[in-house]
Amino acid sequence: MLEITDVSWAVPAARILDHITCTVPAGSLVGLLGPNGSGKTTLIRAVAGLVRPDTGAMTIAGDHIAGLRRLALARRIALLAQHADTDLDLTVRDVVLLGRIPHRRSRWSDTADDHTAVAEALTRVDLAGFADRTWLTLSGGERQRAQLARAFAQEPELLLLDEPTNHLDIGHQLQLLSLVRRAKVTTLAALHDLNLAAMFCDTVVVLHHGRVVATGPPTEVLTSGLLAGVYGVDAEVRVHDGRTVICYRPPS
Amino acid sequence: MRPARVRTAGTAAITLTLVAGLLVSVGAAVTVGPADLSIGTVWAVIGEHLGLAQADVSVLRDHIVWDLRLPRVLAAAAVGAGLAAAGAVMQTVTRNPLADPYLLGVSSGAALGAVLVIVAGIGGGMVAVSGGAFAGALATFAVVVLIAGRRGALSPARVVLTGVAIAQLCAACTSFVIIWVGDPNATQSITFWLSGSLAGATWAKLAWAIPALAAVLLLVLTQARTLNAFAFGEEAAATLGVDVTRTRWLLLIATALLTAVLVAISGAIGFVGLILPHAARFLAGPDHRRLLPVVVPAGAIFLIWVDTAARTVFEPRELPVGVLTALLGVPAFLMLLRRREVRG
Structure with a gap:
């Protein structure tokens, strides 16, 4: 369980995070929504320990994130970024083994545990049999799934996703998020696509100008009033087959 | 597609083969040269000096093997191994496939230091010049780090750009000094030195280089897994528990110090630190735990034979070894680029 209490972060020109308070309950998938520049990515980066907020507290299972060493943090929190790129000719196994680095017992060799964790992680993302494929031969969707397997191999208590579906086609977007859902790891996911958020998230937190403007189940939060106020779009929110569906109208 | 297990077994075999090949x-390289020596004579002399066996070899031959050729061959091995390892680390830490050990301006600073010593006529001969080169290399590196690391983070882009700028400045100062002084002897020795040469190798210099090489190689090997974490960039490395800033400082300083020691021995020998890491990645894959044990002996063997060619092919003239490494390096580089495109 992740608790964010009154977190603020400012750069000289702007206040990026403004007194943010929210919670990710254990086992749930929480969507972090908001337009570009609303502070989603910064908040994710703060939880990952990549930026240090000026004020406020973030705790994971009661432990202060700011007080944990990098290595200890990497054993508990894994991050799946928007886009991972390398020009090295790594195999999928090499990539997923990176997730074992925080758990290393030896500076040199991989243990049997490491290989078991890699095999399990690949199975969890439906990439069993891909271990020997090289990164350069993978499609965008396969790359993101390999990175998700790397994150699973870290055996995290908390999974952070930073707009992980941005470069994927709709089929791979649905597949990736359903794999995350199926994993039942506590997850905080910055998402752009509101329909995906409505489909997969237990609760959503909506940011606007660095502030939390709404929190709750997607069906309650995602209203046409909120969409007009936060995103400036004209949209109709319907319920179709028991799901919340957002239909946008072109700007007039 | 090479399965990873085959790759692992293959790399162990490659490493063993390369280490045997290095010995x-x-x-063999010691036997090559104007005075004909058999490999038996070479091993006999080495054995005698190590106190392993009594050899019945003439004083002249003993002198040629022990005082002239062996230090030079060992210096080639040390410089080749060190530059190749430093290049591999630099390429990873800066995430720049074109990075090489001279990226931090070390070689240009060394040249300037050497020129100043030659022109000022301090002390006698090569020892003073090497000292000047080492001091110049350290001074340049210090300036680059002070400028690029001002905010503590030592970001790769700043390091690369600052290194390039300072290197250009040093090169300009070197040219200025050479032209201003106009001493043809100084000009000639500088030219030779700028292109790299192992002709000045002595046991005394090896006594500096080999411990420095050993220490840095040990350090780098302990960081092999950490280096792997940089594959997807520094933020990814940070979320894998790597202290990116500390690692970068540690490795950049260690490799720059090693490079300064090596440059003081041999001048700036180009392309070894750029090409060998790419060639080794091609053989062993990008995992540093397999890459480093391959790139080190490969660099040593490569430079031993290129230097042997440099001192014998155009006998009695000697080519600067840096000229030959460039002649061999450029086509090798283009070939690697092509293969990469085909596979990618």
């Missing part, structure tokens, strides 16, 4: 190369 054979040292012995």
Whole structure:
């Protein structure tokens, strides 16, 4: 369980995070929504320990994130970024083994545990049999799934996703998020696509100008009033087959 | 597609073969030269000096093997191994496939230091010049780090750009000094030195280089897994528990110090630190735990034979070894680029 209490972060020109308070309950998938520049990515980066907020507290299972060493943090929190790129000719196994680095017992060799964790992680993302494929031969969707397997191999208590579906086609977007859902790891996911958020998230937190403007189940939060106020779009929110569906109208 | 398990087994075999090849190369390269020596004589002399056996070899031959050729061959091995390892680390830490050990301006600073010593006529001969080169290399590196690391983070882009700028400045100062002084002897020795040469190798210099090489190689090997974490960039490395800033400082300083020591021995020998890491990645894959044990002996063997060619092919003239490494390096580089495109 992740608790964010009154977190603020400012750069000289702007206040990026403004007194943010929210919670990710254990086992749930929480969507972090908001337009570009609303502070989603910064908040994710703060939880990952990549930026240090000026004020406020973030705790994971009661432990202060700011007080944990990098290595200890990497054993508990894994991050799946928007886009991972390398020009090295790594195999999928090499990539997923990176997730074992925080758990290393030896500076040199991989243990049997490491290989078991890699095999399990690949199975969890439906990439069993891909271990020997090289990164350069993978499609965008396969790359993101390999990175998700790397994150699973870290055996995290908390999974952070930073707009992980941005470069994927709709089929791979649905597949990736359903794999995350199926994993039942506590997850905080910055998402752009509101329909995906409505489909997969237990609760959503909506940011606007660095502030939390709404929190709750997607069906309650995602209203046409909120969409007009936060995103400036004209949209109709319907319920179709028991799901919340957002239909946008072109700007007039 | 090479399965990873085959790759692992293959790399162990490659490493063993290369280490054996290195030992054979040292012995064999010493036999090559104007005075004909058999490999038996070479090993006999080495054995005698190490106190392992009594050899019945003439004083002249003993002198040629022990005082002239062996230090030079070992210096080639040390410089080749060190530059190749430093290049591999630099390429990873800066995430720049074109990075090489001279990226931090070390070689240009060394040249300037050497020129100043030659022109000022301090002390006698090569020892003072090497000292000047080492001091110049350290001074340049210090300036680059002070400028690029001002905010503590030592970001790769700043390091690369600052290194390039300072290197250009040093090169300009070197040219200025050479032209201003106009001493043809100084000009000639500088030219030779700028292109790199192992002709000045002595046991005294090796006594500096080999411990420095050993220490840095040990450090780098302990960081092999950490280096792997940089594959997807520094933020990814940070979320894998790597202290990116500390690692970068540690490795950049260690490799720059090693490079300064090596440059003081041999001048700036180009392309070894750029090409060998790419060639080794091609053989062993990008995992540093397999890459480093391959790139080190490969660099040593490569430079031993290129230097042997440099001192013998155009006898009695000697080519600067840096000229030959460039002649061999450029086509090799283009070939690697092509293969990469085909596979990618």
